[in-house]
Amino acid sequence: MAVTCPHNPEVNCTDCRMNSLCLPIALELDEVERLNQIVQRGRPLQKDSHVYNVADEFSAIYAVRSGSIKTYNVSDQGAIQVTGFFLPGEIFGIDGIAHTHYVSAAVAMETSAICEIPFSRLEELSMTMPSLQRHFFKLMSKEITNDQQLITLLSKNSAEERVATLLLSISSRNAKRNLSSLRFRLPMSRADIGNYLGLTVETVSRVFSRFQKQGLLEVDKKEIEIKDIDALQELSNI
Amino acid sequence: MAVTCPHNPEVNCTDCRMNSLCLPIALELDEVERLNQIVQRGRPLQKDSHVYNVADEFSAIYAVRSGSIKTYNVSDQGAIQVTGFFLPGEIFGIDGIAHTHYVSAAVAMETSAICEIPFSRLEELSMTMPSLQRHFFKLMSKEITNDQQLITLLSKNSAEERVATLLLSISSRNAKRNLSSLRFRLPMSRADIGNYLGLTVETVSRVFSRFQKQGLLEVDKKEIEIKDIDALQELSNI
DNA sequence: CGACGCGTTGAATGTTGTCAAACCGAGTGG
DNA sequence: CCACTCGGTTTGACAACATTCAACGCGTCG
Numbered sequence: 001m002a003v004t005c006p007h008n009p010e011v012n013c014t015d016c017r018m019n020s021l022c023l024p025i026a027l028e029l030d031e032v033e034r035l036n037q038i039v040q041r042g043r044p045l046q047k048d049s050h051v052y053n054v055a056d057e058f059s060a061i062y063a064v065r066s067g068s069i070k071t072y073n074v075s076d077q078g079a080i081q082v083t084g085f086f087l088p089g090e091i092f093g094i095d096g097i098a099h100t101h102y103v104s105a106a107v108a109m110e111t112s113a114i115c116e117i118p119f120s121r122l123e124e125l126s127m128t129m130p131s132l133q134r135h136f137f138k139l140m141s142k143e144i145t146n147d148q149q150l151i152t153l154l155s156k157n158s159a160e161e162r163v164a165t166l167l168l169s170i171s172s173r174n175a176k177r178n179l180s181s182l183r184f185r186l187p188m189s190r191a192d193i194g195n196y197l198g199l200t201v202e203t204v205s206r207v208f209s210r211f212q213k214q215g216l217l218e219v220d221k222k223e224i225e226i227k228d229i230d231a232l233q234e235l236s237n238i
Numbered sequence: 239m240a241v242t243c244p245h246n247p248e249v250n251c252t253d254c255r256m257n258s259l260c261l262p263i264a265l266e267l268d269e270v271e272r273l274n275q276i277v278q279r280g281r282p283l284q285k286d287s288h289v290y291n292v293a294d295e296f297s298a299i300y301a302v303r304s305g306s307i308k309t310y311n312v313s314d315q316g317a318i319q320v321t322g323f324f325l326p327g328e329i330f331g332i333d334g335i336a337h338t339h340y341v342s343a344a345v346a347m348e349t350s351a352i353c354e355i356p357f358s359r360l361e362e363l364s365m366t367m368p369s370l371q372r373h374f375f376k377l378m379s380k381e382i383t384n385d386q387q388l389i390t391l392l393s394k395n396s397a398e399e400r401v402a403t404l405l406l407s408i409s410s411r412n413a414k415r416n417l418s419s420l421r422f423r424l425p426m427s428r429a430d431i432g433n434y435l436g437l438t439v440e441t442v443s444r445v446f447s448r449f450q451k452q453g454l455l456e457v458d459k460k461e462i463e464i465k466d467i468d469a470l471q472e473l474s475n476i
Numbered sequence: 477c478g479a480c481g482c483g484t485t486g487a488a489t490g491t492t493g494t495c496a497a498a499c500c501g502a503g504t505g506g
Numbered sequence: 507c508c509a510c511t512c513g514g515t516t517t518g519a520c521a522a523c524a525t526t527c528a529a530c531g532c533g534t535c536g
Contacts, residue, residue, distance in 0.1 A: 189481095191482080201483075202485085209484075221483080
Protein backbone atom coordinates (compact mmCIF):
# COMPACT_ATOMS: atom_id res chain seq x y z
CA MET A 1 0.00 0.00 0.00
CA ALA A 2 2.76 2.39 0.94
CA VAL A 3 4.31 2.19 -2.48
CA THR A 4 1.22 3.64 -4.15
CA CYS A 5 0.65 6.45 -1.69
CA PRO A 6 1.03 9.62 -3.73
CA HIS A 7 2.76 11.54 -0.95
CA ASN A 8 5.41 8.91 -0.61
CA PRO A 9 8.68 10.18 -2.05
CA GLU A 10 9.89 6.63 -2.56
CA VAL A 11 7.36 5.76 -5.21
CA ASN A 12 8.98 5.43 -8.63
CA CYS A 13 7.65 6.13 -12.11
CA THR A 14 6.99 2.49 -12.89
CA ASP A 15 4.68 2.07 -9.92
CA CYS A 16 3.22 5.59 -9.83
CA ARG A 17 -0.44 5.39 -10.61
CA MET A 18 -0.25 8.71 -12.44
CA ASN A 19 2.27 7.47 -14.98
CA SER A 20 -0.32 7.02 -17.69
CA LEU A 21 -0.94 10.76 -17.50
CA CYS A 22 2.49 12.32 -17.35
CA LEU A 23 4.53 9.86 -19.41
CA PRO A 24 4.22 9.15 -23.10
CA ILE A 25 2.24 5.98 -23.68
CA ALA A 26 4.79 4.49 -26.04
CA LEU A 27 7.57 4.21 -23.48
CA GLU A 28 9.09 0.79 -22.89
CA LEU A 29 9.53 -0.49 -19.37
CA ASP A 30 13.29 0.02 -19.39
CA GLU A 31 12.82 3.51 -20.78
CA VAL A 32 10.51 4.38 -17.93
CA GLU A 33 13.21 3.15 -15.61
CA ARG A 34 15.81 5.42 -17.25
CA LEU A 35 13.49 8.35 -16.88
CA ASN A 36 12.81 7.36 -13.32
CA GLN A 37 16.52 7.68 -12.61
CA ILE A 38 16.58 11.38 -13.29
CA VAL A 39 13.33 12.31 -11.56
CA GLN A 40 13.81 13.95 -8.21
CA ARG A 41 11.16 13.65 -5.55
CA GLY A 42 11.36 16.03 -2.63
CA ARG A 43 9.28 16.01 0.48
CA PRO A 44 5.78 17.46 0.27
CA LEU A 45 5.30 21.18 -0.21
CA GLN A 46 3.19 23.13 2.24
CA LYS A 47 0.20 25.13 1.07
CA ASP A 48 1.22 28.49 -0.41
CA SER A 49 4.88 27.59 -0.78
CA HIS A 50 6.49 28.20 -4.14
CA VAL A 51 7.78 25.54 -6.49
CA TYR A 52 9.48 28.37 -8.34
CA ASN A 53 9.04 32.10 -8.48
CA VAL A 54 9.31 34.81 -11.09
CA ALA A 55 12.96 35.40 -12.00
CA ASP A 56 14.10 32.07 -10.54
CA GLU A 57 16.55 30.30 -12.76
CA PHE A 58 14.91 27.80 -15.05
CA SER A 59 16.31 24.35 -14.54
CA ALA A 60 13.50 21.82 -14.44
CA ILE A 61 9.96 20.98 -15.37
CA TYR A 62 7.57 19.45 -12.87
CA ALA A 63 4.81 16.90 -12.52
CA VAL A 64 2.19 16.96 -9.80
CA ARG A 65 2.18 13.73 -7.80
CA SER A 66 -0.41 14.75 -5.23
CA GLY A 67 -2.19 17.91 -4.24
CA SER A 68 -2.51 20.77 -6.69
CA ILE A 69 -0.49 23.64 -8.11
CA LYS A 70 -1.41 26.97 -9.62
CA THR A 71 0.79 29.02 -11.93
CA TYR A 72 0.58 32.76 -12.38
CA ASN A 73 2.20 35.61 -14.24
CA VAL A 74 3.09 38.99 -12.83
CA SER A 75 2.79 41.91 -15.23
CA ASP A 76 5.15 44.87 -15.31
CA GLN A 77 2.67 46.75 -13.18
CA GLY A 78 2.55 43.96 -10.64
CA ALA A 79 -0.86 42.60 -11.62
CA ILE A 80 -1.23 38.89 -11.00
CA GLN A 81 -2.81 36.66 -13.61
CA VAL A 82 -3.44 33.03 -12.74
CA THR A 83 -2.67 31.05 -15.90
CA GLY A 84 -3.30 27.47 -14.90
CA PHE A 85 -4.34 24.92 -12.31
CA PHE A 86 -2.51 21.61 -12.25
CA LEU A 87 -3.78 18.34 -10.80
CA PRO A 88 -1.97 15.07 -10.10
CA GLY A 89 -0.39 13.61 -13.23
CA GLU A 90 -0.16 16.98 -14.98
CA ILE A 91 3.02 18.75 -16.04
CA PHE A 92 3.85 22.39 -15.39
CA GLY A 93 6.80 24.74 -15.71
CA ILE A 94 7.33 24.30 -19.45
CA ASP A 95 6.93 28.02 -20.12
CA GLY A 96 10.36 28.56 -18.64
CA ILE A 97 12.05 26.71 -21.49
CA ALA A 98 14.13 28.95 -23.70
CA HIS A 99 14.15 31.63 -21.10
CA THR A 100 17.00 31.30 -18.70
CA HIS A 101 14.67 32.39 -15.93
CA TYR A 102 11.05 31.78 -15.16
CA VAL A 103 8.60 34.41 -16.25
CA SER A 104 5.89 32.88 -14.10
CA ALA A 105 5.51 31.45 -10.62
CA ALA A 106 4.07 28.20 -9.29
CA VAL A 107 2.61 27.67 -5.82
CA ALA A 108 1.02 24.78 -4.01
CA MET A 109 -2.69 25.37 -3.40
CA GLU A 110 -2.66 22.67 -0.71
CA THR A 111 -0.08 20.26 0.65
CA SER A 112 1.36 18.73 -2.49
CA ALA A 113 4.07 16.40 -3.71
CA ILE A 114 5.81 17.00 -7.00
CA CYS A 115 8.35 15.33 -9.23
CA GLU A 116 11.17 17.50 -10.48
CA ILE A 117 12.69 16.65 -13.84
CA PRO A 118 15.98 18.47 -14.47
CA PHE A 119 15.71 19.93 -17.91
CA SER A 120 19.27 19.41 -19.04
CA ARG A 121 19.14 15.72 -18.22
CA LEU A 122 15.76 15.43 -19.89
CA GLU A 123 17.26 16.97 -23.02
CA GLU A 124 20.07 14.42 -22.97
CA LEU A 125 17.64 11.59 -22.45
CA SER A 126 15.35 12.66 -25.25
CA MET A 127 18.26 12.52 -27.69
CA THR A 128 18.15 8.75 -27.38
CA MET A 129 14.41 8.41 -26.85
CA PRO A 130 12.44 9.80 -29.76
CA SER A 131 9.08 9.16 -28.12
CA LEU A 132 10.17 11.28 -25.16
CA GLN A 133 11.25 14.09 -27.44
CA ARG A 134 7.93 14.03 -29.22
CA HIS A 135 6.02 13.90 -25.96
CA PHE A 136 7.94 16.88 -24.83
CA PHE A 137 7.12 18.93 -27.91
CA LYS A 138 3.51 17.98 -27.42
CA LEU A 139 3.64 19.45 -23.94
CA MET A 140 4.84 22.84 -25.16
CA SER A 141 2.28 22.75 -27.87
CA LYS A 142 -0.45 21.87 -25.40
CA GLU A 143 0.55 24.84 -23.31
CA ILE A 144 -0.07 27.09 -26.30
CA THR A 145 -3.37 25.42 -27.07
CA ASN A 146 -4.50 25.77 -23.47
CA ASP A 147 -3.58 29.43 -23.41
CA GLN A 148 -5.44 30.08 -26.63
CA GLN A 149 -8.53 28.33 -25.35
CA LEU A 150 -8.38 30.53 -22.29
CA ILE A 151 -8.08 33.58 -24.54
CA THR A 152 -11.25 32.58 -26.36
CA LEU A 153 -13.02 31.91 -23.08
CA LEU A 154 -12.08 35.32 -21.70
CA SER A 155 -12.76 37.10 -24.92
CA LYS A 156 -16.11 35.68 -25.90
CA ASN A 157 -17.88 34.11 -22.95
CA SER A 158 -20.06 35.32 -20.10
CA ALA A 159 -19.33 34.73 -16.44
CA GLU A 160 -21.64 31.71 -16.34
CA GLU A 161 -20.06 30.19 -19.42
CA ARG A 162 -16.58 30.68 -18.02
CA VAL A 163 -17.37 29.07 -14.69
CA ALA A 164 -19.22 26.19 -16.35
CA THR A 165 -16.24 25.58 -18.61
CA LEU A 166 -13.81 25.51 -15.70
CA LEU A 167 -15.98 23.09 -13.74
CA LEU A 168 -16.27 20.76 -16.73
CA SER A 169 -12.54 20.93 -17.29
CA ILE A 170 -11.84 19.85 -13.74
CA SER A 171 -14.56 17.25 -13.95
CA SER A 172 -13.08 15.60 -17.03
CA ARG A 173 -9.57 15.78 -15.67
CA ASN A 174 -10.78 14.04 -12.54
CA ALA A 175 -12.31 11.33 -14.66
CA LYS A 176 -8.90 10.73 -16.28
CA ARG A 177 -7.47 10.19 -12.83
CA ASN A 178 -10.20 7.67 -12.01
CA LEU A 179 -11.87 10.03 -9.61
CA SER A 180 -15.49 11.01 -9.65
CA SER A 181 -16.34 13.47 -12.39
CA LEU A 182 -19.50 14.54 -10.58
CA ARG A 183 -18.32 15.01 -7.02
CA PHE A 184 -15.05 16.69 -6.16
CA ARG A 185 -13.33 19.29 -4.10
CA LEU A 186 -12.08 22.43 -5.79
CA PRO A 187 -8.50 22.98 -4.66
CA MET A 188 -8.51 26.69 -5.45
CA SER A 189 -10.10 29.65 -3.73
CA ARG A 190 -12.88 31.75 -5.23
CA ALA A 191 -10.30 34.50 -5.68
CA ASP A 192 -8.11 32.19 -7.75
CA ILE A 193 -11.07 31.16 -9.90
CA GLY A 194 -12.01 34.79 -10.41
CA ASN A 195 -8.49 35.80 -11.26
CA TYR A 196 -8.11 32.93 -13.72
CA LEU A 197 -11.46 33.61 -15.40
CA GLY A 198 -11.19 37.38 -15.42
CA LEU A 199 -14.00 37.88 -12.92
CA THR A 200 -14.33 39.33 -9.44
CA VAL A 201 -14.75 37.08 -6.44
CA GLU A 202 -18.30 38.33 -6.02
CA THR A 203 -19.28 37.38 -9.53
CA VAL A 204 -17.85 33.90 -9.11
CA SER A 205 -19.73 33.48 -5.88
CA ARG A 206 -22.96 34.67 -7.44
CA VAL A 207 -22.59 32.29 -10.38
CA PHE A 208 -22.13 29.38 -7.98
CA SER A 209 -25.24 30.45 -6.08
CA ARG A 210 -27.24 30.81 -9.28
CA PHE A 211 -26.12 27.39 -10.52
CA GLN A 212 -27.18 25.91 -7.21
CA LYS A 213 -30.56 27.63 -7.32
CA GLN A 214 -31.08 26.32 -10.84
CA GLY A 215 -30.27 22.80 -9.73
CA LEU A 216 -27.08 22.48 -11.79
CA LEU A 217 -24.81 22.14 -8.81
CA GLU A 218 -24.73 21.36 -5.14
CA VAL A 219 -22.13 23.68 -3.62
CA ASP A 220 -20.73 23.46 -0.11
CA LYS A 221 -17.73 25.75 0.10
CA LYS A 222 -15.19 23.94 -2.07
CA GLU A 223 -17.11 20.70 -2.34
CA ILE A 224 -18.92 20.49 -5.65
CA GLU A 225 -21.51 18.05 -6.82
CA ILE A 226 -22.60 18.35 -10.42
CA LYS A 227 -26.33 17.61 -10.61
CA ASP A 228 -26.99 18.45 -14.24
CA ILE A 229 -23.89 18.02 -16.36
CA ASP A 230 -25.88 18.36 -19.60
CA ALA A 231 -26.99 21.85 -18.66
CA LEU A 232 -23.41 22.78 -17.80
CA GLN A 233 -22.19 21.47 -21.13
CA GLU A 234 -24.93 23.42 -22.84
CA LEU A 235 -23.66 26.56 -21.17
CA SER A 236 -20.03 25.79 -21.92
CA ASN A 237 -20.81 25.08 -25.57
CA ILE A 238 -22.67 28.29 -26.35
CA MET B 239 16.83 48.56 -55.89
CA ALA B 240 14.90 45.53 -57.07
CA VAL B 241 16.86 43.27 -54.79
CA THR B 242 15.62 45.03 -51.67
CA CYS B 243 11.98 45.29 -52.71
CA PRO B 244 10.13 43.19 -50.16
CA HIS B 245 7.67 41.80 -52.68
CA ASN B 246 10.45 40.46 -54.84
CA PRO B 247 10.65 36.68 -54.49
CA GLU B 248 14.27 36.73 -55.58
CA VAL B 249 15.54 38.54 -52.54
CA ASN B 250 17.58 36.23 -50.32
CA CYS B 251 18.06 36.15 -46.55
CA THR B 252 21.46 37.82 -46.68
CA ASP B 253 20.11 40.87 -48.45
CA CYS B 254 16.64 40.94 -46.91
CA ARG B 255 16.29 44.05 -44.81
CA MET B 256 14.12 42.12 -42.33
CA ASN B 257 16.81 39.60 -41.50
CA SER B 258 17.75 41.26 -38.24
CA LEU B 259 14.22 40.54 -37.06
CA CYS B 260 13.53 36.98 -38.09
CA LEU B 261 16.99 35.46 -37.85
CA PRO B 262 19.04 34.91 -34.74
CA ILE B 263 21.65 37.63 -34.37
CA ALA B 264 24.51 35.24 -33.78
CA LEU B 265 24.35 33.59 -37.20
CA GLU B 266 27.49 33.64 -39.32
CA LEU B 267 27.30 34.73 -42.93
CA ASP B 268 27.69 31.20 -44.28
CA GLU B 269 25.07 29.97 -41.85
CA VAL B 270 22.63 32.55 -43.16
CA GLU B 271 23.37 31.25 -46.61
CA ARG B 272 22.62 27.66 -45.56
CA LEU B 273 19.33 28.76 -44.11
CA ASN B 274 18.62 30.77 -47.21
CA GLN B 275 18.87 27.56 -49.23
CA ILE B 276 15.86 25.98 -47.56
CA VAL B 277 13.63 29.04 -47.47
CA GLN B 278 10.90 29.01 -50.10
CA ARG B 279 9.50 32.26 -51.41
CA GLY B 280 6.26 32.10 -53.33
CA ARG B 281 4.57 34.87 -55.19
CA PRO B 282 2.58 37.40 -53.16
CA LEU B 283 -0.63 36.36 -51.46
CA GLN B 284 -3.82 38.25 -52.17
CA LYS B 285 -5.79 39.85 -49.36
CA ASP B 286 -7.94 37.31 -47.49
CA SER B 287 -6.17 34.29 -48.92
CA HIS B 288 -5.01 31.65 -46.47
CA VAL B 289 -1.41 30.75 -45.74
CA TYR B 290 -2.79 27.68 -44.00
CA ASN B 291 -6.14 26.72 -42.62
CA VAL B 292 -7.41 24.73 -39.64
CA ALA B 293 -6.76 21.03 -40.16
CA ASP B 294 -4.16 21.63 -42.87
CA GLU B 295 -1.15 19.43 -42.49
CA PHE B 296 1.64 21.10 -40.56
CA SER B 297 4.80 21.25 -42.58
CA ALA B 298 6.38 24.66 -42.26
CA ILE B 299 6.71 27.84 -40.29
CA TYR B 300 6.53 31.23 -41.93
CA ALA B 301 8.03 34.69 -41.87
CA VAL B 302 6.29 37.81 -43.14
CA ARG B 303 8.35 39.54 -45.81
CA SER B 304 5.84 42.23 -46.71
CA GLY B 305 2.21 42.99 -45.91
CA SER B 306 0.62 41.54 -42.81
CA ILE B 307 -0.91 38.31 -41.57
CA LYS B 308 -3.45 37.48 -38.90
CA THR B 309 -3.85 34.13 -37.19
CA TYR B 310 -7.02 32.84 -35.60
CA ASN B 311 -8.43 29.83 -33.82
CA VAL B 312 -11.80 28.26 -34.39
CA SER B 313 -13.48 26.77 -31.34
CA ASP B 314 -15.54 23.58 -31.35
CA GLN B 315 -18.63 25.73 -31.65
CA GLY B 316 -17.20 27.60 -34.61
CA ALA B 317 -16.38 30.82 -32.78
CA ILE B 318 -13.42 32.65 -34.27
CA GLN B 319 -10.73 34.10 -32.03
CA VAL B 320 -8.01 36.20 -33.60
CA THR B 321 -4.82 35.31 -31.75
CA GLY B 322 -2.18 37.43 -33.43
CA PHE B 323 -1.21 40.03 -35.98
CA PHE B 324 2.12 39.60 -37.76
CA LEU B 325 4.14 42.32 -39.45
CA PRO B 326 7.16 42.08 -41.76
CA GLY B 327 10.06 40.28 -40.12
CA GLU B 328 7.83 38.37 -37.73
CA ILE B 329 7.40 34.60 -37.56
CA PHE B 330 4.10 32.75 -37.37
CA GLY B 331 2.80 29.19 -37.60
CA ILE B 332 4.81 27.80 -34.70
CA ASP B 333 1.72 26.62 -32.88
CA GLY B 334 1.41 23.81 -35.40
CA ILE B 335 4.57 22.14 -34.15
CA ALA B 336 3.96 18.85 -32.42
CA HIS B 337 0.54 18.63 -33.89
CA THR B 338 0.47 16.91 -37.22
CA HIS B 339 -2.12 19.42 -38.35
CA TYR B 340 -2.69 23.07 -37.72
CA VAL B 341 -5.13 23.99 -35.01
CA SER B 342 -5.27 27.57 -36.24
CA ALA B 343 -5.48 29.44 -39.52
CA ALA B 344 -3.45 32.28 -41.04
CA VAL B 345 -4.72 34.77 -43.62
CA ALA B 346 -3.23 37.76 -45.39
CA MET B 347 -4.82 41.02 -44.24
CA GLU B 348 -3.53 42.72 -47.38
CA THR B 349 -1.37 41.70 -50.32
CA SER B 350 1.58 40.06 -48.62
CA ALA B 351 4.73 38.13 -49.33
CA ILE B 352 5.93 35.40 -47.03
CA CYS B 353 8.89 33.09 -46.61
CA GLU B 354 8.09 29.44 -46.01
CA ILE B 355 10.54 27.42 -43.98
CA PRO B 356 9.91 23.66 -44.21
CA PHE B 357 9.95 22.36 -40.68
CA SER B 358 11.66 19.05 -41.32
CA ARG B 359 14.58 20.74 -43.05
CA LEU B 360 14.74 23.34 -40.32
CA GLU B 361 14.98 20.55 -37.78
CA GLU B 362 17.87 18.98 -39.67
CA LEU B 363 19.61 22.29 -39.98
CA SER B 364 19.27 23.14 -36.32
CA MET B 365 21.04 19.91 -35.40
CA THR B 366 24.23 21.44 -36.75
CA MET B 367 23.47 25.05 -35.83
CA PRO B 368 23.01 25.44 -32.10
CA SER B 369 22.15 29.12 -32.37
CA LEU B 370 19.32 28.28 -34.74
CA GLN B 371 17.98 25.65 -32.37
CA ARG B 372 18.04 28.10 -29.51
CA HIS B 373 16.40 30.80 -31.59
CA PHE B 374 13.73 28.35 -32.46
CA PHE B 375 12.97 27.44 -28.87
CA LYS B 376 12.79 31.12 -28.11
CA LEU B 377 10.11 31.50 -30.74
CA MET B 378 7.88 28.85 -29.18
CA SER B 379 8.48 30.35 -25.83
CA LYS B 380 7.65 33.81 -27.12
CA GLU B 381 4.39 32.47 -28.45
CA ILE B 382 3.48 31.33 -24.95
CA THR B 383 4.56 34.64 -23.44
CA ASN B 384 2.51 36.58 -25.99
CA ASP B 385 -0.55 34.48 -25.34
CA GLN B 386 -0.22 34.95 -21.61
CA GLN B 387 0.12 38.68 -21.99
CA LEU B 388 -3.04 38.67 -24.05
CA ILE B 389 -4.75 36.64 -21.33
CA THR B 390 -3.84 39.28 -18.77
CA LEU B 391 -4.97 42.06 -21.08
CA LEU B 392 -8.35 40.43 -21.66
CA SER B 393 -8.78 39.44 -18.08
CA LYS B 394 -7.87 42.63 -16.27
CA ASN B 395 -8.05 45.64 -18.58
CA SER B 396 -10.77 47.97 -19.80
CA ALA B 397 -11.57 48.61 -23.45
CA GLU B 398 -9.46 51.77 -23.50
CA GLU B 399 -6.51 50.00 -21.90
CA ARG B 400 -6.73 47.15 -24.38
CA VAL B 401 -6.82 49.41 -27.41
CA ALA B 402 -4.02 51.60 -26.08
CA THR B 403 -1.88 48.51 -25.50
CA LEU B 404 -2.46 47.23 -29.03
CA LEU B 405 -1.59 50.60 -30.55
CA LEU B 406 1.60 50.80 -28.54
CA SER B 407 2.53 47.27 -29.52
CA ILE B 408 2.19 48.08 -33.20
CA SER B 409 3.97 51.38 -32.68
CA SER B 410 7.01 49.74 -31.10
CA ARG B 411 7.09 46.95 -33.66
CA ASN B 412 7.08 49.57 -36.39
CA ALA B 413 10.01 51.26 -34.72
CA LYS B 414 11.95 47.98 -34.89
CA ARG B 415 11.35 47.93 -38.62
CA ASN B 416 12.66 51.48 -38.96
CA LEU B 417 9.20 52.83 -39.66
CA SER B 418 7.56 55.69 -37.86
CA SER B 419 6.29 54.75 -34.43
CA LEU B 420 3.92 57.71 -34.39
CA ARG B 421 2.31 57.54 -37.80
CA PHE B 422 1.22 54.31 -39.38
CA ARG B 423 -1.55 52.46 -41.12
CA LEU B 424 -3.37 49.72 -39.25
CA PRO B 425 -3.50 46.68 -41.50
CA MET B 426 -6.45 45.11 -39.72
CA SER B 427 -10.14 45.98 -39.67
CA ARG B 428 -12.01 47.24 -36.63
CA ALA B 429 -13.69 43.85 -36.50
CA ASP B 430 -10.31 42.11 -36.25
CA ILE B 431 -9.21 44.47 -33.51
CA GLY B 432 -12.43 43.86 -31.63
CA ASN B 433 -12.19 40.11 -32.01
CA TYR B 434 -8.56 40.09 -30.88
CA LEU B 435 -9.22 42.32 -27.88
CA GLY B 436 -12.51 40.72 -26.86
CA LEU B 437 -14.57 43.80 -27.70
CA THR B 438 -17.34 44.59 -30.16
CA VAL B 439 -16.66 46.66 -33.27
CA GLU B 440 -18.75 49.45 -31.84
CA THR B 441 -16.71 49.62 -28.67
CA VAL B 442 -13.46 49.73 -30.63
CA SER B 443 -14.81 52.49 -32.79
CA ARG B 444 -15.99 54.47 -29.77
CA VAL B 445 -12.60 54.15 -28.10
CA PHE B 446 -10.88 55.50 -31.21
CA SER B 447 -13.30 58.41 -31.29
CA ARG B 448 -12.79 59.10 -27.60
CA PHE B 449 -8.99 59.00 -27.99
CA GLN B 450 -9.27 61.43 -30.87
CA LYS B 451 -11.52 63.76 -28.89
CA GLN B 452 -9.04 63.67 -26.02
CA GLY B 453 -6.20 64.53 -28.36
CA LEU B 454 -4.35 61.24 -27.93
CA LEU B 455 -4.75 60.23 -31.55
CA GLU B 456 -5.53 61.50 -34.99
CA VAL B 457 -7.62 58.82 -36.67
CA ASP B 458 -8.52 58.68 -40.33
CA LYS B 459 -9.95 55.27 -41.09
CA LYS B 460 -6.91 53.03 -40.76
CA GLU B 461 -4.35 55.80 -40.68
CA ILE B 462 -3.24 56.51 -37.15
CA GLU B 463 -1.20 59.34 -35.78
CA ILE B 464 -0.23 59.15 -32.15
CA LYS B 465 -0.36 62.64 -30.68
CA ASP B 466 0.22 61.86 -27.02
CA ILE B 467 2.18 58.67 -26.57
CA ASP B 468 2.73 59.36 -22.87
CA ALA B 469 -0.99 59.37 -22.23
CA LEU B 470 -1.35 56.10 -24.13
CA GLN B 471 1.44 54.54 -22.13
CA GLU B 472 -0.21 55.76 -18.96
CA LEU B 473 -3.39 53.98 -20.00
CA SER B 474 -1.58 50.83 -21.03
CA ASN B 475 0.36 50.71 -17.78
CA ILE B 476 -2.61 50.90 -15.47
C1' DC C 477 -12.82 36.05 23.19
C1' DG C 478 -11.62 38.92 19.13
C1' DA C 479 -9.20 39.21 14.79
C1' DC C 480 -8.76 37.55 10.44
C1' DG C 481 -9.46 35.20 6.01
C1' DC C 482 -12.79 33.63 3.06
C1' DG C 483 -17.19 33.46 1.09
C1' DT C 484 -21.85 35.17 0.38
C1' DT C 485 -25.40 38.60 -0.47
C1' DG C 486 -27.51 43.20 -1.49
C1' DA C 487 -27.93 47.70 -3.75
C1' DA C 488 -26.12 51.02 -6.74
C1' DT C 489 -23.12 52.18 -10.45
C1' DG C 490 -20.94 51.87 -14.82
C1' DT C 491 -18.86 49.87 -18.71
C1' DT C 492 -19.76 47.28 -22.52
C1' DG C 493 -23.01 44.89 -25.55
C1' DT C 494 -27.13 45.11 -28.41
C1' DC C 495 -30.02 47.01 -31.73
C1' DA C 496 -30.84 50.39 -35.04
C1' DA C 497 -29.74 53.93 -38.18
C1' DA C 498 -26.78 56.50 -40.95
C1' DC C 499 -22.36 57.50 -43.21
C1' DC C 500 -18.62 56.86 -46.41
C1' DG C 501 -15.83 55.15 -50.17
C1' DA C 502 -15.29 51.78 -53.63
C1' DG C 503 -16.91 49.35 -57.06
C1' DT C 504 -20.83 48.03 -60.45
C1' DG C 505 -24.18 48.39 -63.81
C1' DG C 506 -27.63 51.05 -66.09
C1' DC D 507 -22.01 59.91 -65.50
C1' DC D 508 -24.98 58.83 -62.00
C1' DA D 509 -27.56 55.86 -59.06
C1' DC D 510 -26.95 51.82 -56.77
C1' DT D 511 -25.28 48.45 -53.68
C1' DC D 512 -22.15 46.66 -50.39
C1' DG D 513 -18.75 46.31 -46.67
C1' DG D 514 -16.69 48.64 -43.20
C1' DT D 515 -17.22 52.16 -39.88
C1' DT D 516 -19.42 55.48 -36.86
C1' DT D 517 -22.89 57.13 -33.69
C1' DG D 518 -26.97 57.06 -30.63
C1' DA D 519 -30.29 55.10 -27.33
C1' DC D 520 -31.10 51.54 -24.39
C1' DA D 521 -30.46 47.27 -21.83
C1' DA D 522 -27.74 43.96 -19.59
C1' DC D 523 -24.19 42.15 -17.22
C1' DA D 524 -20.37 42.56 -14.26
C1' DT D 525 -18.06 45.58 -10.93
C1' DT D 526 -17.88 48.26 -6.89
C1' DC D 527 -18.83 49.16 -2.26
C1' DA D 528 -20.71 47.62 1.80
C1' DA D 529 -22.30 44.52 5.21
C1' DC D 530 -22.57 40.14 7.22
C1' DG D 531 -21.84 35.06 8.30
C1' DC D 532 -18.81 31.48 9.27
C1' DG D 533 -14.85 28.95 10.65
C1' DT D 534 -9.99 29.09 12.30
C1' DC D 535 -6.30 30.52 14.93
C1' DG D 536 -3.89 33.23 18.07
